[in-house]
Amino acid sequence: DTEVTQTPKHLVMGMTNKKSLKCEQHMGHRAMYWYKQKAKKPPELMFVYSYEKLSINESVPSRFSPECPNSSLLNLHLHALQPEDSALYLCASSPIPGQGDQPQHFGDGTRLSIL
């Protein structure tokens, strides 16, 4: 079992729906990440939160809206997605610089299909 928990595991939604992906970690990490991964490709960084503040946005379309309500939780709100947004969405966490020398730990992802 991973220490980063993502829900739901699978999600099918229409292009007009609004849904949210959730991520939770209890490792005390203060950096959390969203990635998108297409089949047979490496993960692509979308957003980085440090101390619950958005620190990196990799020019992601506004139909993806991240939220970090506290140090353990990270959400990704989805609205008006396109079929090409179908992918595996991965959450990761890591210590902040100076708080530990560990790389990112990933959850098992949410497999998203847009109809």
Next chain:
Amino acid sequence: QKEVEQDPGPLSVPEGAIVSLNCTYSNSAFQYFMWYRQYSRKGPELLMYTYSSGNKEDGRFTAQVDKSSKYISLFIRDSQPSDSATYLCAMSPNTGFQKLVFGTGTRLLVSP
């Protein structure tokens, strides 16, 4: 040219073989080097990480970094069918690991 190059495979080996997985990179600022294993329909699982040049061993796995050649390797001894997965190298210039640069991943198949 990509910052990190990795042969996508697949690499097919018999059980018990020694496996060598490799990545080359172009950015001399990279200081931290990671190997992740990803099974189908799962997230990447951290296997090894190293700082700067040198070797690191953990059980059947050995990670090597040669910064002078900008080349990293992961060796798997006594490979098992359960090692069949995609192996992703990743690297970062700083301790924050905030922006990892991934290789494309190498798919490994270990046959019984």
